[in-house]
Amino acid sequence: MSEIKDTIHIRVEYFSGQDEGDSGHPYYVASCEEITAITDGKTWGELMHNIEEMLAVHFEDEDTIESYGIAPNPRVVVTMELPENYAQIA
Numbered sequence: 001m002s003e004i005k006d007t008i009h010i011r012v013e014y015f016s017g018q019d020e021g022d023s024g025h026p027y028y029v030a031s032c033e034e035i036t037a038i039t040d041g042k043t044w045g046e047l048m049h050n051i052e053e054m055l056a057v058h059f060e061d062e063d064t065i066e067s068y069g070i071a072p073n074p075r076v077v078v079t080m081e082l083p084e085n086y087a088q089i090a
Contacts (some may be wrong), residue, residue, distance in 0.1 A: 006071045008034045010051060012080035030054075030078070035068055051078070 010032045017025045028047040031038045032054070039054045041047030055076070064070045 002069060004065055004069055004071050005034065005074065007075040007077055008032055008055075008070060010076060010078045012047065012078060014080065014082055014086065016083070028080075034070060051076075 010030050012028055012030045015027055015029065017027060025042060027040055027042050028044065029038065029040045030047055030051050035055075035058045037054050037058055039047070039050040041050050058068075059072075062068075064072055064074075
């Protein structure tokens with residue numbers, strides 16, 4: 001078995017809502033490759049709440065070591081890269 005990870009990484013992307021096909025409202029999308037999960041939120045607070053729910057659902061009644069190679073109660077690292085003009089569009 002490979003090394004058991006004690007950290008999972010969540011990548012957040014910001015969408016201004018101005019792109020073709022968007023709702024017109026800004027939103028955030030978070031993805032986690034370690035558990036192959038994705039969630040979103042209209043605000044940063046909503047996104048953080050949805051990330052907590054996403055992790056709870058994936059780890060509930062789950063042997064995280066066997067299923068994902070992740071230690072129980074892992075650290076969660078959230079990274080976000082904002083567009084250059086974020087201050088003007090947010």
